[in-house]
Amino acid sequence: MTKNIYVARSSRIAARKLGEEMLVMSARDSTLFTLNATATILWQAADGATPLREIVEKKICPEFEVEEEQAQRDAQSLAEELASHGILLISQEPISNPAREPVQV
Amino acid sequence: MSKLLQEMGDRALQLGVPLSAHIDLTYRCNEQCVHCYLDHHDHGEMTTTEIKRLLKEMAEAGVFILTLSGGEIFLRKDFFEILECARELTFCIKLKTNAVLIRQAQAKRLRDLGVESVQVSIYSHRPEVHDAVTKVPGSLRRSIEGIRFLKSQGMKVIIANVLMTKNADDIHGVHDLAAELGVESTLDPTVSPMMDGDRSILNLNAGDAALHKLFRDPSLIGNAEEFCVPPPAPTPDSMDSLPCSAGHTGCYVSPYGELYPCVAFPLSCGNVRQQRFIDIWRNSEQLKEVRSIRLRDLSGCSQCVHGATCTRCPGMAFLEGNMRGPSTADCQKSYARTGIPSANLQAKKEVPASGRLIQIQLVPGFTGTRLGHPATLPVQ
Numbered sequence: 072m073t074k075n076i077y078v079a080r081s082s083r084i085a086a087r088k089l090g091e092e093m094l095v096m097s098a099r100d101s102t103l104f105t106l107n108a109t110a111t112i113l114w115q116a117a118d119g120a121t122p123l124r125e126i127v128e129k130k131i132c133p134e135f136e137v138e139e140e141q142a143q144r145d146a147q148s149l150a151e152e153l154a155s156h157g158i159l160l161i162s163q164e165p166i167s168n169p170a171r172e173p174v175q176v
Numbered sequence: 177m178s179k180l181l182q183e184m185g186d187r188a189l190q191l192g193v194p195l196s197a198h199i200d201l202t203y204r205c206n207e208q209c210v211h212c213y214l215d216h217h218d219h220g221e222m223t224t225t226e227i228k229r230l231l232k233e234m235a236e237a238g239v240f241i242l243t244l245s246g247g248e249i250f251l252r253k254d255f256f257e258i259l260e261c262a263r264e265l266t267f268c269i270k271l272k273t274n275a276v277l278i279r280q281a282q283a284k285r286l287r288d289l290g291v292e293s294v295q296v297s298i299y300s301h302r303p304e305v306h307d308a309v310t311k312v313p314g315s316l317r318r319s320i321e322g323i324r325f326l327k328s329q330g331m332k333v334i335i336a337n338v339l340m341t342k343n344a345d346d347i348h349g350v351h352d353l354a355a356e357l358g359v360e361s362t363l364d365p366t367v368s369p370m371m372d373g374d375r376s377i378l379n380l381n382a383g384d385a386a387l388h389k390l391f392r393d394p395s396l397i398g399n400a401e402e403f404c405v406p407p408p409a410p411t412p413d414s415m416d417s418l419p420c421s422a423g424h425t426g427c428y429v430s431p432y433g434e435l436y437p438c439v440a441f442p443l444s445c446g447n448v449r450q451q452r453f454i455d456i457w458r459n460s461e462q463l464k465e466v467r468s469i470r471l472r473d474l475s476g477c478s479q480c481v482h483g484a485t486c487t488r489c490p491g492m493a494f495l496e497g498n499m500r501g502p503s504t505a506d507c508q509k510s511y512a513r514t515g516i517p518s519a520n521l522q523a524k525k526e527v528p529a530s531g532r533l534i535q536i537q538l539v540p541g542f543t544g545t546r547l548g549h550p551a552t553l554p555v556q
Contacts, residue, residue: 089240
């Protein structure tokens with residue numbers, strides 16, 4: 072059973088859809104990422120108010136033939152990976168205002 | 177450029193997406209640089225509302241990397257309002273400025289808005305040289321202070337220098353200044369003609385001896401033997417190659433709304449005040465013509481030994497009178513680098529006196545990472 076978490080896009084990113092992929096650049100260190108179609112759905116739905124479980128259930132599972140519990144685990148793993156790069160925020164509570172990151176000098 | 181960004185550029189080319197755009201918000205400036213190619217008078221800049229509408233149209237068209245430049249961008253009183261709008265539309269923002277008007281408050285605001293990088297023009301580490309180029313006493317001190325404010329906020333800063341006779345002895349001084357400030361630096365050995373075609377400022381170019389020395393300086397270009405190696409013969413693939421991204425995945429918009437393939441390629445393709453950005457991008461006859469040009473179509477260049485490796489600028493060729501012709505300044509550059517004259521120079525029986533050179537990037541740019549691709553979630 073995965074935890075019920077909330078996810079929100081960082082305010083310090085640049086992003087644009089290019090074909091089926093999403094280009095995301097972190098303003099923190101200018102690292103460029105591309106998200107595939109699945110990751111793009113998760114990322115676009117990461118509004119800080121919708122629980123990750125609901126995103127998987129309503130946005131991802133209907134699009135792909137996948138067993139829901141597996142999808143939930145994979146989505147949490149993906150969210151954690153995006154968060155480790157600073158482009159997604161994760162919280163146990165709804166995220167109303169994506170926090171500013173500390174100054175990196 | 178990272179491999180990933182190159183891949184995205186290739187994808188954008190396939191999809192017909194303008195991945196990058198450059199907007200000059202104003203041509204007005206608080207410096208009067210001797211080599212500047214712009215007319216600094218205001219002939220009717222786009223309003224805040226017009227620029228915001230343009231930004232929305234660019235975002236919808238797929239523009240990802242947006243360069244905001246001038247003139248001096250901080251002379252626009254609505255600059256931060258424009259920048260906030262651009263960031264709400266999630267552009268990757270690059271700024272070009274002289275940083276004279278950047279103090280702590282501006283630097284913090286740029287940082288809070290998630291600007292990707294700020295390029296600052298510095299022409300010498302010596303005030304008497306830099307200030308003589310800008311014609312503004314104290315400008316070097318102010319620019320360096322601006323850079324320090326940006327660095328104190330953790331911003332990525334790039335010093336941009338232009339090689340001229342006036343500062344040819346200060347290249348390493350600027351390089352060392354960048355290192356001391358903890359920022360990247362680039363050197364453009366190019367003085368471009370005025371946008372109206374006036375070529376008189378080209379006499380500021382540094383000249384053969386300085387260029388020859390520059391091209392063989394390992395601290396600036398890396399391995400000089402590799403850099404100056406004679407060009408390989410053009411292949412059938414290279415004959416079908418594109419000259420650069422101008423008009424293909426990138427474009428430029430002037431403060432008056434004129435859309436060009438590139439800031440260095442002043443071929444008017446339409447005006448965003450009269451037409452939607454995407455309509456110009458897709459339907460402009462001028463852009464279609466630019467996009468149709470391949471190396472095999474170029475008179476002279478297609479038979480030139482430098483054809484496959486030349487950094488021929490189509491904008492410079494256009495300013496010489498023929499976008500399908502050679503850019504003599506780039507011919508001179510190839511000659512200075514390799515010692516082998518181009519077909520164009522041989523035909524003209526010209527001995528190069530000065531050259532338009534490639535921009536030398538001293539420090540690598542973006543890094544890139546793919547995410548989600550190895551995930552176990554099924555990929556459609």
